[in-house]
Amino acid sequence: MNIDHPAFRAVIVAIFAFILAPIVVVIAASVSTTNYVSFPPSGFTLRWFVELVTIQIYVDALQYSFVVAVITTLISLAVGTWVALLLRSTQKGRALLQTLFLSPILLPEIALGIGLLQYFSMIGFVRGMIATILAHSIICTPYVIRSVAAVATRLKVSLEESALVLGARPLRVLRDVTIPLLKPGLIGGAVMAFLISFDNVTISMFLAAPGAITLPALLFNQAAESGLNTSLAAISALLVFFTIAVIVLMSWLVGLDKFFAATASSK
């Protein structure tokens, strides 16, 4: 099978078009002058974007999403890095440990959402920000683990041993040697964690409480209740732009090839 064959290329283009089509539709629809979503859009206006600022629930939800995502990222980074380093130094139980910590990825989010909802209410935990952050952390940590572990396995132990022998205590070694050298993995993992948390719908919906709902969950609810209006399209378009911006930033900081190498390989 020749990759340069025009038929093959045509197939690839078609696949990409299929994947990207919904995004294009949403962005196009967001500039329509009509109140309801129409594609192709009639007219061009940016008023829906401007008006977004005035819609309080959107602003609140955006803020909430952001806070949740940031805290989730921090927790996932801390736990994920610790687990990745633990995996590096374990020989015997490694496969088991790996499966255990990466398992949240394998579970369907609905199942996880329902389970967590039940579990939290069983232990008297109320829905809302803390519950959402915890749930997000559970699904985001595996990505951090994979991202950091990919870099950690290439980190020679002799580097840390050198620091030890030169007089640095273990925490100092972590600070001076391990963490700086894990940076690409940490950044890649942080970005993955942030985006997964920020864009998450299912679990966020299960654990939302009045006034404490993430933006994607809110949009989904609104779409279900009142149908698709252009404001929804506008904010969706904004989310797309934001995600693209984050990825561009990260590729500039770390290099896209490194990022995908880090997350694609699983040990």
Place this chain on the structure above:
Amino acid sequence: MLMSENQTQMLSAIPRPYLELRSVTKSYGGTLAVNDINLSVAEGECLSLLGPSGCGKTTLLRLIAGLAEADAGDIICGGKRIDGIKPYARGFGVVFQDYALFPHMTVAKNIGYGLKIRKYPTAQIQSDVANALAKVGLTGMEDRYPHQLSGGQQQRVALARAIVTEPTLLLLDEPLGALDKNLREDMQVELRAIQRRLGLTTILVTHDQEEAMTLSDRVAVMSRGRIEQIGTPRDVYQRPSNSFVAKFLGTSNLLNAKILAKETGNLILDVQGLQFHIATESEFAQQGDTVTVSIRPESVKVAAAGDPRGFRAYVVGYLFQGHRALAVFRTSDGAEIRAFISSTSQALSEGDEVSVQLTGEACVVLAETTSDMPEQKMR
């Protein structure tokens, strides 16, 4: 046993050893990596741990550095037991096989790392780093990063980093392994000079017997977790205590010898019909036994065919090696003997007959007895 006699001799020969290992043992999984090792290192001496991979030499080095804990035994340094002391508190310098330079730090920061940990003032760190760089011949390289340096330069930075903190003991793991031959020889000379100049007690791990002999005051030959022999390079090379040591250090011919007579301190041997004396302290051999003797190729004399002072052998190989030639002979009963001969003398052809001469001074009786022809391998 010959080996422990040797060791006890060595132990008591060092009046106040700087480092002592007593019955040190370490297993990984079910295997004994280090098996009841006893060793003494004098202050200022350079000792090599020499052996094939898997013999336990690196494990032993790591035990001394504190990067691993012994299962049994004691490690005593300067009179104090250091087994429980963490690697960051032992004050030793270590150069790893892969140099382990911090890739995200400049040469200056790498070398100054140990000093920074010890909270030396910046000005002093700067001057100490500059001094260390001068000692290894890399002045001016402060701001380079490790990936910008050649292998030899990296190795020297690693060395500078290890010695700048003025450690009491220097541990080197295959320090010259990654360098090419010419560079290695130069570095051997430099390393020896630095070690001598600083008077630093040094333990060096290597599988390269030439390196061990060039750099160290004493060599400890290891195999399978045990020390087979410790001695000066000359001792270990010329008087190997068993066939492992004989074969590991340089090429060796191992021949069967029949003991014709035994006197105190002396044996009369018969090798291929040639009879000669050999002085030896070995107690185990008896008249009538067959023992293995080892003789180095450079000590074998080759004379013209028919010369009565040697035994008959035929040429089976001749290799010109530049500064010398290696000739391989075989006797009528299949014993193979290798000899180094001058490359300026006439080349030999296959099938030529010669007379191979051995003398008692050049031979060593080895600790094991064999009944069959020992295999001989060129290193």
